[in-house]
Amino acid sequence: MGVPFIAGNWKMNKTIREAVDFTNQLRNLIAELDDREVVIAPPFTALYPVAEALKGSNIHLSAQNLSDKAEGAYTGEVSARMLVDAGCRYVIIGHSERRNLFGEKDAVINAKIKIALASGLKPIFCVGETLEEREEDSTFSVIERQIKEGLNNLNRDDIRRLVIAYEPVWAIGTGKTATPEQAQEIHAFIRHLMDATYGEHMAGDIPIIYGGSVNPKNISVLMAERDINGVLVGGASLDIDSFIQIIKF
Ligand code: PEP
Numbered sequence: 001m002g003v004p005f006i007a008g009n010w011k012m013n014k015t016i017r018e019a020v021d022f023t024n025q026l027r028n029l030i031a032e033l034d035d036r037e038v039v040i041a042p043p044f045t046a047l048y049p050v051a052e053a054l055k056g057s058n059i060h061l062s063a064q065n066l067s068d069k070a071e072g073a074y075t076g077e078v079s080a081r082m083l084v085d086a087g088c089r090y091v092i093i094g095h096s097e098r099r100n101l102f103g104e105k106d107a108v109i110n111a112k113i114k115i116a117l118a119s120g121l122k123p124i125f126c127v128g129e130t131l132e133e134r135e136e137d138s139t140f141s142v143i144e145r146q147i148k149e150g151l152n153n154l155n156r157d158d159i160r161r162l163v164i165a166y167e168p169v170w171a172i173g174t175g176k177t178a179t180p181e182q183a184q185e186i187h188a189f190i191r192h193l194m195d196a197t198y199g200e201h202m203a204g205d206i207p208i209i210y211g212g213s214v215n216p217k218n219i220s221v222l223m224a225e226r227d228i229n230g231v232l233v234g235g236a237s238l239d240i241d242s243f244i245q246i247i248k249f
Contacts, residue, residue: 004223005163005207005230006247007039007124008237009064009092019046023053025240030247034058037207037230038247039090039124040237044078051087062090062124065098068111080119091116092232094126094150096169106149113150117158124163124232125150126211127190131170140189147193159198163207164190165232171212173234180221180228183210187227216245223249 014022019042030038041062042050051061063086067077083091093116094109109125116123127146129139143166151159166186168178178186187208194203210222211232222228236242 001204001207001229003035003037004249005037005039005209007041007062007090007092007163007165007209007230007232008243009041009062009095009211009232009234010043010238011064011097011234012043013238014042014046016046016049019043020049020053022240023050023059026243027054027057027059029240029244030059031057033247036247041090041092047083047086047088054087060089061087062092063088063121064092064095066091066093066112066116066121068108068115070115080115080121083121084119089122090124090163091121092126092165093123094146096126096128096167096172100130100169106146106152109146109150110152113154113162114158117154117161122161122163124165124209126165126167126232128167128169128172128212134168134170139186143186143190144193147190148197151197156198156202159194159202160205163209163230164194165209165211166190167211167232173213175213177213177215177218177222178210180225183222184225184227187225191227214246216242216249219246219249 038059039062041064063083093112098104113123129142133142191203207229209230214231214233215236
């Protein structure tokens with residue numbers, strides 16, 4: 001497995017100026033760091049200015065969403081090609097806020113993953129169970145369904161370009177983190193599922209990262225787990241000090 005993958009999802013926060021100021025601070029503060037893959041996901045409006053601010057750095061840009069359509073009369077949508085044009089390398093797909101607040105189903109997520117890959121973007125594919133699903137003991141079947149349907153009809157080369165984020169919905173923005181053991185159990189399950197579905201040792205190439213109330217205090221214990229290859233950080237990625245502490249755990 002490569003270096004730890006640390007991504008910040010800014011959600012619907014930061015103006016262009018705020019995003020660029022943050023980016024400039026970030027690149028200065030981690031200029032010497034070469035043993036992390038650091039990714040930031042600003043809102044759409046700030047993508048291009050942040051891409052400009054990142055030029056020559058080793059930090060990569062991600063979008064938070066994309067259209068499942070290539071182009072045309074889809075008012076308000078943003079295509080994969082536009083994201084590549086704006087400087088994105090990654091795109092977050094299947095985030096629980098998209099699934100739960102905007103009704104995105106597995107089939108749409110699958111279409112988004114395909115169009116992202118076809119355009120040269122690397123999907124950060126999010127899966128995770130709700131509290132209700134965990135309490136009724138369906139965590140494993142929910143994750144398995146999200147993975148099988150979200151990755152339907154992808155080949156091994158496609159799969160190699162993914163990052164998978166396990167984000168238990170009950171831990172996102174709630175201050176409740178999965179214990180390292182809870183997260184490790186699901187990461188190991190995902191790795192096993194990927195190997196079983198796409199061929200042995202396949203999952204070794206795919207970073208499987210954890211998201212859900214990651215902060216400077218819990219990052220080290222999470223990253224100490226064998227199958228946790230990085231983190232997707234929401235709230236704590238908005239503040240430069242906490243994000244830097246997470247990156248430099
Ligand atoms: C997220 O939205 O991907 C996330 C993990 O948020 P938070 O860190 O705020 O829980």
